[in-house]
Amino acid sequence: MDALPVTSGELLCLGSSLAFSALFYYLHRKKARALARIQEAPKLQVDDTLSDRLSATSGQCLHYVALEGIVLPAKAALSSQHHEELQGVIQKLVLKEHRLIWNSLARSWNESERVVSEQVYTVPFVLASPTAEAVTRVSVESPLRAVQLPLETVYEHFQHPTHGFKDLIGHYLSGEKPKGLLETEEMLRVGASLTGIGELALHPDGAIHLQPPTDGSNYFLHLGDWQTLLAEMESVSSLWKGAAVLCGLAGVAVILYALCRAYQQCRHKQEQEEQRQELETVWCSRDSPPESGEDPAENTCTICLTEPRECVLLDCGHVCCCFRCFEALPSRTCPICRRPIDRVVPLYQA
Ligand SMILES: [Zn+2]
Ligand SMILES: [Zn+2]
Numbered sequence: 001m002d003a004l005p006v007t008s009g010e011l012l013c014l015g016s017s018l019a020f021s022a023l024f025y026y027l028h029r030k031k032a033r034a035l036a037r038i039q040e041a042p043k044l045q046v047d048d049t050l051s052d053r054l055s056a057t058s059g060q061c062l063h064y065v066a067l068e069g070i071v072l073p074a075k076a077a078l079s080s081q082h083h084e085e086l087q088g089v090i091q092k093l094v095l096k097e098h099r100l101i102w103n104s105l106a107r108s109w110n111e112s113e114r115v116v117s118e119q120v121y122t123v124p125f126v127l128a129s130p131t132a133e134a135v136t137r138v139s140v141e142s143p144l145r146a147v148q149l150p151l152e153t154v155y156e157h158f159q160h161p162t163h164g165f166k167d168l169i170g171h172y173l174s175g176e177k178p179k180g181l182l183e184t185e186e187m188l189r190v191g192a193s194l195t196g197i198g199e200l201a202l203h204p205d206g207a208i209h210l211q212p213p214t215d216g217s218n219y220f221l222h223l224g225d226w227q228t229l230l231a232e233m234e235s236v237s238s239l240w241k242g243a244a245v246l247c248g249l250a251g252v253a254v255i256l257y258a259l260c261r262a263y264q265q266c267r268h269k270q271e272q273e274e275q276r277q278e279l280e281t282v283w284c285s286r287d288s289p290p291e292s293g294e295d296p297a298e299n300t301c302t303i304c305l306t307e308p309r310e311c312v313l314l315d316c317g318h319v320c321c322c323f324r325c326f327e328a329l330p331s332r333t334c335p336i337c338r339r340p341i342d343r344v345v346p347l348y349q350a
Helices: 008-040 050-055 165-174 226-285 323-327
Strands: 043-045 061-073 087-103 108-122 125-128 137-140 152-159 176-189 193-202 208-211 220-223 311-314 343-346
Touching: 008 061, 008 226, 050 061, 050 193, 050 208, 061 087, 061 137, 108 176, 137 193, 165 176, 193 226, 220 226, 226 323, 226 343, 311 323
Parallel strands: 043 061, 137 208
Antiparallel strands: 061 125, 061 193, 087 108, 087 176, 125 137, 152 176, 193 208, 193 220, 311 343
């Protein structure tokens, strides 16, 4: 049976490119669905008509809306650890250790980072209207369940370590060098303009709540308006799409390469078979060794020492064997010089 026309390496490339293509396409479709959902959602601003609008809906609830407003704390706000005048409603403090690790394969130092500590603090907050007259407040529920926290960096400090001579030797022996500690503070500041995308519900006590959608759709809290969120999501979606197309094309290229090689192998086999048939015809047409004046020992096959030499082996050009011995060669290499035999032509002696 013929071997498979693709090698295991090609199969691996083909499998992984198709798998990656499918994964990237799935991510693109997921993003595209979330995008379409946001585009369909009603776009609202926090104002005093919200209560009436919600009362008019069934269940006093809008299942997916984009709501813009200004962030205000419902209770005492959080103060920044590094800038006392800064107040916020979500605070995230992260301490990361940056290290260099010796890679003995690549023979270079690679950078790696590790989160040493991470703390997130929140206080209840509401979205208010940018105009001072409106009194409606929308309470934002479960902000930590949003796809991404709407934070801006308010403090960043990189602390370099001081190394003694002993430490330096220790680093080279252990293959690990501390590079420094990065301390960051991020906040959702009071007064920031925020777009919340989720479920808007009017509770029996008259309070309006923006909460994670009960149908499992994404809950977004985004600094800025909904158009910038859409633009960001669109660029990510097209990035996944591009990656899916590239991986798909790589898979097609592997298939074409394997097919091309299989076709060439097939052509080569066909040519060899034609040569063999040609030689056989020549051999059959000779019923006795040629009677010439030259020394028969010089003209006999070097393998069987009886039949006359009948084949020119190319590319080396040796004329050393009869057709039967050529056919019986264990491998297609010249028995004299061991070079591969690419072509054989019959030798005609006149
Ligand atoms: Zn022979
Ligand atoms: Zn040779």
